[in-house]
Amino acid sequence: MMTANKSEDLRVRRLIEQWALAVRARDIEAVVADHVEDMAMFDVPPPVELRGIDAYRDSWPGFFKWLENESGAFEIVRLDVTAGETVAFATALLRCGTKASLTQDDTARLRLTIGLRKIDGAWKIAHEHHSFPAEQ
Amino acid sequence: MMTANKSEDLRVRRLIEQWALAVRARDIEAVVADHVEDMAMFDVPPPVELRGIDAYRDSWPGFFKWLENESGAFEIVRLDVTAGETVAFATALLRCGTKASLTQDDTARLRLTIGLRKIDGAWKIAHEHHSFPAEQ
Numbered sequence: 001m002m003t004a005n006k007s008e009d010l011r012v013r014r015l016i017e018q019w020a021l022a023v024r025a026r027d028i029e030a031v032v033a034d035h036v037e038d039m040a041m042f043d044v045p046p047p048v049e050l051r052g053i054d055a056y057r058d059s060w061p062g063f064f065k066w067l068e069n070e071s072g073a074f075e076i077v078r079l080d081v082t083a084g085e086t087v088a089f090a091t092a093l094l095r096c097g098t099k100a101s102l103t104q105d106d107t108a109r110l111r112l113t114i115g116l117r118k119i120d121g122a123w124k125i126a127h128e129h130h131s132f133p134a135e136q
Numbered sequence: 137m138m139t140a141n142k143s144e145d146l147r148v149r150r151l152i153e154q155w156a157l158a159v160r161a162r163d164i165e166a167v168v169a170d171h172v173e174d175m176a177m178f179d180v181p182p183p184v185e186l187r188g189i190d191a192y193r194d195s196w197p198g199f200f201k202w203l204e205n206e207s208g209a210f211e212i213v214r215l216d217v218t219a220g221e222t223v224a225f226a227t228a229l230l231r232c233g234t235k236a237s238l239t240q241d242d243t244a245r246l247r248l249t250i251g252l253r254k255i256d257g258a259w260k261i262a263h264e265h266h267s268f269p270a271e272q
Contacts, residue, residue: 005222040216040227042247046269048229049247080176082253082262087220089251091176091263093184111178111185113249113265115225117218126218127227129249131267133182 008083008123012116015123016079016090023074026064032057035125036117042129044110056128071099077108088116088123109133144219144259148252151259152226156212162200168193171261172253178265180246192264207235213244224252224259245269 015034022030032053041050043059050059066072075095082089095102096110115127151170158166168189177186179195186195202208211231218225231238232246251263 042227042249042267042269044270048243048245048269082223082251084220084223087218087223087225089223089225089263091178091251091265107184109184111265111267113178113251113263115218115227115249115251127225127249129227129247129265129267131178131247131265132270133178133184134180134268 005083005085008085008088009081012081012083012088012090012123013079015116015125016081016092016114017076019125020074020076020094023060023063024067026067028057028060028064031060034123036119039125040127042131044130044132073097073099073102075108083116086118088118090114090116141219141221144221144224145217148217148219148224148226148259149215151252151261152215152217152228152250153212155261156210156230159196159199159210160203162203164193164196164200167196170259172255175261176263178267180266180268209233209235209238211244219252222254224254226250226252 035053037053039053039056041056043050050056073095077093077095079090079092092112093108094110094112095106095108109132111131113129114125116123117126171189173189175189175192177192179186186192209231213229213231215226215228228248229244230246230248231242231244245268247267249265250261252259253262
């Protein structure tokens, strides 16, 4: 059996919770602080993929404006972390929508998967995949 | 700096390539063979999340029928693997669509993120996240 690494799990969990708080605070420097330079993102809107920290940084201002204008939510409801010594991944469900839409249905429908690498002793986010289920 | 574990990367890469071949062959036993019992999936269609190997198994027959009826593609175009000793994640872009749609546009638009754990010396898939970018 694999032995889960609980102390590393906790470090990764704290990093992701801090990142989500930074998104809610619309603090771009804190949002990008714990990422590798060559990070790759699969975001909700096109394009298919964003590569590099600059493209990642540029993806946030539009979302921050939406958060502010719509009293939007970006709230982690469940977070599961699987960490080894040097590589980790995490999955999360988030409440993400306008205040009006979440009054109608507050289900956590935003799915998030994060891949991390430990570099010089510090966990860094190397990958984010954000999506909603397809409309049917 | 993290030292990439090239031999583990290669083992994970082969496992995922075999899995994609099993999907194309519509071989359900091979598709589910290398997964943990409590795997969790964020799939393209609803629901938001599938949990457990039985729900995962049940998600495939409808897709297999679509593959067959539409001469559909499910082809990995790019696969990046980051593996430690006991935890790994992988990201991939796939060509996935009907023969007719891919004749119009053969861009690899399906994004896939996979999380793996090593159990008793064997890599197992613990998480899959499949999505297309949202329509705009």
